[in-house]
Amino acid sequence: MGLLKGIDPLLTADVLHILRSMGHGDKLCICDCNFPAAQVATNSTSKKHVILTVTLPEALDAICSVFPLDFFEQKQAVYMGPQEGVEMPPAGVEVVSSMKEVIMKNCGGDATIDKMERFSFYEEAKSCFAVIQCLERRPYGNVILWKGCVGPDGLDLKP
Amino acid sequence: MGLLKGIDPLLTADVLHILRSMGHGDKLCICDCNFPAAQVATNSTSKKHVILTVTLPEALDAICSVFPLDFFEQKQAVYMGPQEGVEMPPAGVEVVSSMKEVIMKNCGGDATIDKMERFSFYEEAKSCFAVIQCLERRPYGNVILWKGCVGPDGLDLKP
Known part of the structure; x- marks a missing residue:
């Protein structure tokens, strides 16, 4: 496998x-x-499970560089939050903060990124197109992105 | 299938x-x-035959926008020329001219693009990685590209 220009x-x-x-x-x-x-x-549409051997912010940054978000929905992404009665540890707060920064950097800074309780997140994930797993070891390094459209200008299409 | 940003x-x-x-x-x-x-x-490495329903210059322009050429070889591409005793018709001259322009536009303008006689071209094509076929109807709209490397600057790596 080799590389491609601009990707x-x-x-x-x-x-x-x-x-x-x-x-x-x-x-x-x-x-x-x-x-x-x-x-x-x-359970996913494509049944595909692909591994990228980097942290979540690194994997997410690469993906979001080409992936348009769905600005025709109320939210563009959700991240996993703790189940009831459990508090998110500092490492989780940190990875979620990095995740939000990376998404914002790539979409123009106006995405809505909601928290979703752990078990609801598993259910939501089952209806995804595919699962890309990275080597993020901080807890709660999990996010679901909604795919949008690319506008005639080559950027995320917004209403 | 949907689109990707910048591709x-x-x-x-x-x-x-x-x-x-x-x-x-x-x-x-x-x-x-x-x-x-x-x-x-x-006979190709991947056995893949993919169709793009556009002309050769259009298909080539899309491919060359991401595909680095091999500037560590003496030539970066070859196009099909007529077999011995046959002259290339004006439509062939035209498509080859467009092909060269499109390649040059995407690689910095210094590629070497040689002619290869029809039957030698078929042999060379059999050792390719894959075949991408377009709807070019002008004769001799056939080209083989050598894949090179992407440099740290994201462009075609040159010696």
Whole structure:
């Protein structure tokens, strides 16, 4: 495998195939290294479970460099939050903060990124198009992105 | 299937998968609508025969927007020329001229593009990574590109 001009090297052939195959409204799950990715992927549209051996912010930055978000919905992404009665540890707060920065950097800074309780997140992930798992070891490094449209200017299409 | 930001819409998931899978020194055959593409593809590395329903210059421009050429070889591309005793018709001269312009536009203007006699071209095509066929109806709308490397600046790496 070799590289392509203008495309982040982390976007392997399999990742590019997944991202380009997804249409408007399809969802992508990007998860940490503790997530039950293989199991969740068996329920996904493509059944694909691809690994990128970097942290969540690194994987997310590469993906968001080409992936348009769905600004025709009320939210563009959700991240996993703790189940009831559990507090998010500092490392989780940190990874969620980085995640938000990376998404904002790539979409023009106006995405809505909501929290979703752990078990609801697993359910939501099962209806994704594919699961891309990274080597993020901080807890709660899991996010679902809604795919939008690319406008005639080549950027995220917004209403 | 939907689009990706910053990537030509003609580069479908299957085309992106092929282009990204190719390494330094692998060759890509891009051919017109009379070329025996399916047969040649059975001999190729990936066995893949993908169709883009546009002219050769359009398909080539999309591909060359991301595809680095091999500037560590004496030539970066070859196009099909007539067999001995046959003259290239004006439509062929025209498509070859457009082909050269499109390649030059995308690689910095210093590629070497040689002519290869028809039957030698078929042999060379059999050792390609894949065959991408377009709907070019002008004769001799066939070209083989050598894949190079992307430099740290994101452009074609040159010695």
